[in-house]
Amino acid sequence: MLQRPATVVLSALALSGALVCALARAADAPVIGLITKTETNPFFVKMKEGAVAEAKKLGAKLLATAAKADGDNAGQVTALENLVAAGAKTILIAPNNAQAIVPAIKKARASGVMVIALDSPTDPMDAADALFATDNYKAGELIGLYAKAAMAGKKPVIAMLDLYPGHPVGAQRHNGFLKGFGLPTLEADSNELARPPEVVCMADSFGDRTKGQTAMENCLQKNPDINLLYTINEPAAAGAHKALKAAGKEKNMLIVSVDGGCAGIADVGRGVIAATSQQYPLRMAAMGVAAGVEYAKTGKKASGYTDTGVTLIAAEPQAGVDSQDVKTGASLCWGKK
Structure with a gap:
């Protein structure tokens, strides 16, 4: 119409x-x-x-x-x-x-x-x-190199809080740490965990804070003289530190880890973790x-493997070990720009 x-x-x-x-x-x-x-x-x-x-x-x-x-x-x-x-x-x-x-x-x-x-x-x-x-093997190597330098010739009594059996990332970080520290180990293609005599305790933490605390408590019962702790990631390290503090042993322990998350980098700044390998x-x-x-x-x-990068973050640098400081780690935590 x-x-x-x-x-x-x-x-x-x-x-x-x-x-x-x-x-x-x-x-x-x-x-x-x-x-x-x-x-x-x-x-x-x-x-x-x-x-x-x-x-x-x-x-x-x-x-x-x-x-x-x-x-x-x-x-x-x-x-x-x-x-x-x-x-x-x-x-x-x-x-x-x-x-x-x-x-x-x-x-x-x-x-x-x-x-x-x-x-x-x-x-x-x-x-x-x-x-x-x-490159998780390299991530382990970096914290192993750092720990070796930071121990300054002190006899290592090592505890290792791993992921869980058979996981390739857990094996690569574990074995890479031992290589960086200069101890007998396995290569990056192995899913087994090497255990030289210096390692007095190994436990599965599943990358979990609570399980990390329990694992550390058990390790201290096995050997109260542990002075170097490797953890699969920073939540496990935080849990382990809680156990160490409760036992009055946190000041005599060097802790190294992997992840480089914002909370983990903050723990490096607070002295809970000495060094961590940051991933993205x-x-x-x-x-x-x-x-x-x-x-x-x-x-x-x-196709194939693409390395997405890893950086060692430490509050106190060690001679001969390439690392970045906490400020840098915080600015990059997990890829944050």
């Missing part, structure tokens, strides 16, 4: 076109999945943060999920299956179990999904298309998302 003004018609057409373009962009956005070991560990919180930021920057759709706890392989298998069903063409995963996750990864890859391991390798490593991770989970995730977008655009898959 009434003729619409031309301007209204054009506006409607313009709006319709914009909506179609927006929907097309959303449909074309590559879907990338992220599976971490847990949702609560600050390391994996930072990893997710890096993935979210990079996905937003590159116009990708990120679907993030996690297992229930460290060691939960079944949860990660389910997550892999769900992400494939949701249309993810790249899946980034920090494996809880390097071997048990392999069949699920093979199934995903067979369907055309690129799978990139973050932080921890699969076993075998080539079960995934690529690995973006810290935000960088791992961002690189993984970028590789996923590249795969979606060009079909080119990432």
